[in-house]
Amino acid sequence: MNRLAKEKSPYLLQHAHNPVDWFPWCEEAFSKAKLEDKPIFLSIGYSTCHWCHVMEKESFEDLEVAGLMNEVFVSIKVDREERPDIDGIYMTVCQMLTGSGGWPMTIIMTPDKKPFFAGTYFPKESRFGRIGMLELIPKINEIWKSKRDDILKSAEDIAGELQKVQHSDHSIKLSESIFDKAYNNFDKRFDKENGGFYSAPKFPTPHNLTFLLRYWKRKSEPHALEMVEKTLIEMRKGGIYDQIGFGFHRYSTDSKWLVPHFEKMLYDQALLSIAYTEAYQATGKEIYKRTAEEILAYVKRDMTSSEGGFYSAEDADSEGEEGKFYLWSKDEIQKVLNKDDAKLLIEIFNIEKSGILGNQSNDQKIEEHILHLKISPDALPPGMVERTDFLRKKLFEIRERRIHPYKDDKILTDWNSLMISALARASEVFENFHYIAAAEKAALFILGNMTNKNGILLHRYRDNEAAVTATLDDYSFFISALIDLYDATFKTFYLEKAIEFTEYLIHNFWDEEEDAFFFTGIGSEKLLLRQKEIYDGAVPSGNSISVLNLLKLGRFTGNNRYDELASKIISCFSKSINESPASFTQVLAGLDFAFGPSYEIVVAGERDSSGIIDILNGIRKKFLPNKILILNTGDDNDLEEISSFIKYQTPVNDKPTVYICQNFNCKIPLTQMENIFEEIEKI
Numbered sequence: 224m225n226r227l228a229k230e231k232s233p234y235l236l237q238h239a240h241n242p243v244d245w246f247p248w249c250e251e252a253f254s255k256a257k258l259e260d261k262p263i264f265l266s267i268g269y270s271t272c273h274w275c276h277v278m279e280k281e282s283f284e285d286l287e288v289a290g291l292m293n294e295v296f297v298s299i300k301v302d303r304e305e306r307p308d309i310d311g312i313y314m315t316v317c318q319m320l321t322g323s324g325g326w327p328m329t330i331i332m333t334p335d336k337k338p339f340f341a342g343t344y345f346p347k348e349s350r351f352g353r354i355g356m357l358e359l360i361p362k363i364n365e366i367w368k369s370k371r372d373d374i375l376k377s378a379e380d381i382a383g384e385l386q387k388v389q390h391s392d393h394s395i396k397l398s399e400s401i402f403d404k405a406y407n408n409f410d411k412r413f414d415k416e417n418g419g420f421y422s423a424p425k426f427p428t429p430h431n432l433t434f435l436l437r438y439w440k441r442k443s444e445p446h447a448l449e450m451v452e453k454t455l456i457e458m459r460k461g462g463i464y465d466q467i468g469f470g471f472h473r474y475s476t477d478s479k480w481l482v483p484h485f486e487k488m489l490y491d492q493a494l495l496s497i498a499y500t501e502a503y504q505a506t507g508k509e510i511y512k513r514t515a516e517e518i519l520a521y522v523k524r525d526m527t528s529s530e531g532g533f534y535s536a537e538d539a540d541s542e543g544e545e546g547k548f549y550l551w552s553k554d555e556i557q558k559v560l561n562k563d564d565a566k567l568l569i570e571i572f573n574i575e576k577s578g579i580l581g582n583q584s585n586d587q588k589i590e591e592h593i594l595h596l597k598i599s600p601d602a603l604p605p606g607m608v609e610r611t612d613f614l615r616k617k618l619f620e621i622r623e624r625r626i627h628p629y630k631d632d633k634i635l636t637d638w639n640s641l642m643i644s645a646l647a648r649a650s651e652v653f654e655n656f657h658y659i660a661a662a663e664k665a666a667l668f669i670l671g672n673m674t675n676k677n678g679i680l681l682h683r684y685r686d687n688e689a690a691v692t693a694t695l696d697d698y699s700f701f702i703s704a705l706i707d708l709y710d711a712t713f714k715t716f717y718l719e720k721a722i723e724f725t726e727y728l729i730h731n732f733w734d735e736e737e738d739a740f741f742f743t744g745i746g747s748e749k750l751l752l753r754q755k756e757i758y759d760g761a762v763p764s765g766n767s768i769s770v771l772n773l774l775k776l777g778r779f780t781g782n783n784r785y786d787e788l789a790s791k792i793i794s795c796f797s798k799s800i801n802e803s804p805a806s807f808t809q810v811l812a813g814l815d816f817a818f819g820p821s822y823e824i825v826v827a828g829e830r831d832s833s834g835i836i837d838i839l840n841g842i843r844k845k846f847l848p849n850k851i852l853i854l855n856t857g858d859d860n861d862l863e864e865i866s867s868f869i870k871y872q873t874p875v876n877d878k879p880t881v882y883i884c885q886n887f888n889c890k891i892p893l894t895q896m897e898n899i900f901e902e903i904e905k906i
Contacts, residue, residue, distance in 0.1 A: 242289035256334035264296035418454035434808035462593035470521035493641035531664035532634035640700035695765030763809035770813030
């Protein structure tokens with residue numbers, strides 16, 4: 224075993240038996256590199272990454288490659304999910320130097336952490352124009368020894384360019400036309416036949432869909448909703464969706480959502496369940512509710528720890544083959560089901576004609592299929608949904624006997640926070656109390672197990688140990704989750720904690736010179752630079768989420784300082800947002816709230832009275848993304864401390880009363896149920 228055997232990260236532990244003399248990211252590694260005058264070989268990946276497994280098997284487990292690496296480099300392994308701060312910096316470098324990025328990521332750098340070479344996957348031996356490790360390592364060694372001055376200059380230049388990327392540009396004043404610009408971009412790229420945007424590979428990117436829902440709401444533009452619905456339905460029908468056990472795979476390798484990259488990520492489940500929940504609010508169509516509930520059922524069943532936290536991911540591979548756990552042969556289905564049932568499933572899940580992956584077994588080709596639907600589940604004839612689901616459960620029970628993909632069981636604050644938000648929102652819309660119970664349990668797990676003695680958040684929990692300093696994403700996503708928990712429970716405690724963590728974030732992450740939040744706090748490890756990001760990739764950025772958090776807290780508290788900070792974040796990145804608004808859709812959700820119309824709705828009355836419950840359910844079922852909702856029971860002094868204006872928003876004549884303020888203007892209080900629901904319908 225090498226030094227990685229002492230780590231907690233599942234990804235690092237996967238490499239603990241490599242013959243490579245791996246170090247975790249630590250000062251010992253950099254000191255050794257300086258002492259021995261060696262460059263650093265930095266390899267970054269994550270435990271469920273298919274090509275990370277391939278590179279490990281080909282090269283890091285190979286004695287010849289490992290021997291060369293140990294001779295030439297000091298080698299460091301980093302789990303990108305455990306150390307997103309390190310990953311973010313060197314991914315920017317990789318994209319700068321190669322024009323693209325991905326994992327496994329390979330960086331070669333000086334002992335003072337300055338990179339001079341970058342790439343992703345390298346095979347053992349060179350092939351098809353891609354240099355192999357056996358050729359690459361001697362070349363690096365040669366230039367390290369013979370062209371050291373050139374390398375050092377290059378490393379300094381790269382570090383300098385990296386610093387330039389961080390500078391703010393406040394030159395653009397954004398207007399509401401930015402929404403049209405983003406919408407038109409999506410419209411041009413929309414795949415009318417298959418849904419989604421671009422061709423292949425296709426990533427779900429749910430925050431693009433939730434932006435389009437907001438655009439539909441703002442502009443009454445039917446095509447925006449059509450793009451959302453087409454995409455959600457095609458994804459639900461496709462192989463990217465696990466038709467037997469539920470949950471979404473990471474992305475589709477083709478344009479039809481058919482052949483997925485089979486790993487399942489917690490953040491995808493969270494963000495996609497939010498998208499389907501909002502689509503249900505917007506349309507009332509049961510298929511969206513059902514899909515959201517299925518995703519959450521998968522998370523509850525397979526991705527939830529006994530303590531209440533949520534695991535990070537499930538691997539694409541099992542038994543050394545990608546997707547093997549999820550594939551079915553026609554013969555297997557015919558063996559485990561009777562003739563009529565098998566015929567039905569073969570027809571419904573398209574097993575005859577498409578979704579075929581050929582695998583060799585005992586020199587005989589077996590056709591194995593990715594199950595996917597011909598039609599949307601809600602288009603099945605009456606009674607067929609129940610029968611299909613009964614047969615699906617049979618296949619699920621059989622599949623459970625297979626060797627399961629590896630599960631990455633670390634618990635991350637940022638991804639858990641996304642799932643807490645998803646559960647909290649689903650609990651409101653679907654009136655499901657089990658969801659809010661799971662959301663609260665996870666939030667209390669974070670507060671009880673993933674904070675230090677001073678109440679400061681930590682990023683990762685595994686094997687009864689919380690560690691790694693929290694990043695902007697951890698704070699911003701958790702603050703958002705706490706606000707969602709208040710919306711779902713009206714427990715003031717969650718609002719208090721959201722404000723407490725926001726104040727900590729402002730004092731420790733804010734860039735006083737150029738505005739917006741750094742990715743790391745004042746007390747974090749000093750890296751090559753303190754990154755500052757707004758781009759909304761597979762998950763939204765911490766700055767993007769913070770915009771909406773600050774705006775909402777500004778409305779809850781009446782504290783204009785929060786609004787000003789949100790405005791400064793947007794101004795800081797305004798040039799980039801203006802150039803490519805479709806890349807910043809979570810920011811646009813914040814702008815949609817800021818430009819309005821936005822609403823403060825106070826419902827005053829007894830918490831458990833039937834009238835209050837009916838009013839709250841009516842509000843929650845409607846798609847109203849730009850609102851804050853407060854329940855004033857008249858006996859919550861802590862809430863009055865936060866939202867002092869509710870002192871005057873009390874029940875009229877002892878009746879449940881609703882106060883609606885729109886764009887800083889308040890309407891007369893409403894006490895008649897008919898008038899209340901009429902007014903809500905107008906919003």
